[in-house]
Amino acid sequence: MRRVASGLTALAVVVAIGACSVGTPETATHTGTPTGPPAGTDTGTRSATREGPEYLVFYTEGGQSRAQQAVERAGGTTLANDAKLGYLTTTGGGATFAEKAGADGSIVGVSPDRSIGFAELGRAAPATRRTGGAKARAGTFPDARSFTSSGSGEPLAGRQWDMRMIGADRANAKVPGSRQVLVGVIDTGVDGKHPDIAPNFNRELSRNFVTDKPKDETGETLDGPCEVSSCKDPVDEDDDGHGTHVASTIAAPINGIGIAGVAPGVQIVNIRAGQDSGFFFLKPSLDALTYAGDIGVDVVNMSYYVDPWLFNCTANKADSRKEQLEQAAIITGMQRALDYARQRGVTLVSALGNGSTDLGHPKIDKESPGYPVGEKKTRQVDNSCLNVPAESNGVISVAGLGPSGRKAIYSDYGVEQADVSAPGGDALDGNGAKATRSILGAAPEQVLRAAGRIDAKGEPKGADVVKDCARGTCAYYQYLDGTSMAAPHATGVAAILISRFGKPGKAGLELAPATVEDLLYKTATPKACPTPRQYVYKAYGQDMTQLCEGDQADNGFFGHGVVDAWKAATVEP
Structure with a gap:
């Protein structure tokens, strides 16, 4: 089995992302039927406007509210919440958003908007x-x-x-x-x-x-x-x-x-x-x-x-x-x-x-x-x-x-x-x-x-x-x-x-x-x-x-x- 870096699984993390929409299904013979919304569908409330790059904000177990507050204090806006993996999608905050959000104890990482793979x-x-x-x-x-x-x-x-x-x-x-x-x-x-x-x-x-x-x-x-x-x-x-x-x-x-x-x-x-x-x-x-x-x-x-x-x-x-x-x-x-x-x-x-x-x-x-x-x-x-x-x-x-x-x-x-x-x-x-x-x-x-x-x-x-x-x-x-x-x-x-x-x-x-x-x-x-x-x-x-x-x-x-x-x-x- 692979190693796990200690102390990370319970920490909140922020990483920037680019916009990504969900693929559209087409008809074909198959076994197995998709249930619920396609993966990547946001499960929380979206803001009507997006300002600047988007970020993923991973929060600690039970830490969604605190993470949202940290985002707001940093000048950002929460667009959506993914409850399955425990992260917020955010936008805004200007050039100093990463530093401000990262200063909160519930957040351990802030990344610029970039491809990361x-x-x-x-x-x-x-x-x-x-x-x-x-x-x-x-x-x-x-x-x-x-x-x-x-x-x-x-x-x-x-x-x-x-x-x-x-x-x-x-x-x-x-x-x-x-x-x-x-x-x-x-x-x-x-x-x-x-x-x-x-x-x-x-x-x-x-x-x-x-x-x-x-x-x-x-x-x-x-x-x-x-x-x-x-x-x-x-x-x-x-x-x-x-x-x-x-x-x-x-x-x-x-x-x-x-x-x-x-x-x-x-x-x-x-x-x-x-x-x-x-x-x-x-x-x-x-x-x-x-x-x-x-x-x-x-x-x-x-x-x-x-x-x-x-x-x-x-x-x-x-x-x-x-x-x-x-x-x-x-x-x-x-x-x-x-x-x-x-x-x-x-x-x-x-x-x-x-x-x-x-x-x-x-x-x-x-x-x-x-x-x-x-x-x-x-x-x-x-x-x-x-x-x-x-x-x-x-x-x-x-x-x-x-x-x-x-x-x-x-x-x-x-x-x-x-x-x-x-x-x-x-x-x-x-x-x-x-x-x-x-x-x-x-x-x-x-x-x-x-x-x-x-x-x-x-x-x-x-x-x-x-x-x-x-x-x-x-x-x-x-x-x-x-x-x-x-x-x-x-x-x-x-x-x-x-x-x-x-x-x-x-x-x-x-x-x-x-x-x-x-x-x-x-x-x-x-x-x-x-x-x-x-x-x-x-x-x-x-x-x-x-x-x-x-x-x-x-x-x-x-x-x-x-x-x-x-x-x-x-x-x-």
Whole structure:
């Protein structure tokens, strides 16, 4: 289980947000019916006017009244109260609002109006990537470039070394997953029209909790021009591609097209919290988790970290008091939302991170604050600082593996932090660099066109993109690597376990998150630290040494082991 920063859960926190409206449902066949107002709907009284930036004011248990008084004394106005997570939405107060409100004992954090999140982006593995890397050790899987369509399974199954590594290719036939299981993808969106996602995409339950921002506060391009007049994309659109790749790893159907996911029979619910540009606001993340809990989602995949702080420290001497309070806001707000969802039956799965960092012994953070651009600074950090949500309480965090089975060079690690491991891809896991050592997943055609990865005729320009036209329907796929790609493998295995052991509930099948976690660990294949424990990765002409701590049952590189879909499909109760 993840650590909880002591003394924060009972404190009031303020964090600025941008305006965010609720996604509009569309008609589709589904199991599970939304009850009550959509997540993110305010439950309190709204002021008729808004002055300046808005803020979220998290208050102590029973402290709503005192928090409202503090806001008023600071010159602000309360717009709404979210009783589920215990925070006020406020506006006004002018340039000194943060300092005045933060002086009250019931408030521990005031943040300026800013985006505070960034996707844990999967990194493309193009053929032109620089060469260099560790030599393959007893490689279990040949380079995927040599594969052709296999004699059985989906047309591109031969390229899915990741599914064979965890036994998903065999589990598909035995336990493909139940249609009563809902998997929420909290990400940049999902291309619900992609031929290899559409059959399992639940459009009616899907929501978009973000509004595109063409430019940031400095006038620099952020999301770019809005695709629709409202700047709020439809629930079946993904203009980044990250969420679509994740969704296909979880549940691409067995339909004679492209690939198959870990659990090809379950339903995907798009619960979008990320901008087109990959940045995440806190408010959409809170709304997404609350919504997942309200509608009966069984498991959510979170392949991102809440930013602008890669590491959130509440008392770092390198930070101003204002910055410390902002980081306290991120820790507190997200923990409340995660707790809310978990208490309502949502199993929480997160990517561990791509910084090649021992999260149990972090030393330097050069990436924060990551937004707006140009504000980064170098600061010393320690184990009291948290990566959110990977290190939040109640979250199953997943480290990434390369095709040889080693911990991927980029994957973060740590005894307290790595719960399980799964294929995330590693283009450098072998001689030179090869795109096909990464994870193949669905990609929106418009995203590939915009990135220049396919030509005017729709043909791929490099080995990182694959076009499949089986059954006369063409679909695109892309190789990506990252812990973003590892997490959905674990999410898919969790969906298999819920399909097998879940009991009928309000929206389909239900299985307590603690039980899912125990079963996920029980069915994982234990993997010991490498010998020697100080493993040396060779990349780009440099050596990178990473120390694996712990025993075979639980260690910093592989956690409780490599997730195993076949064991999940066959384990006895």
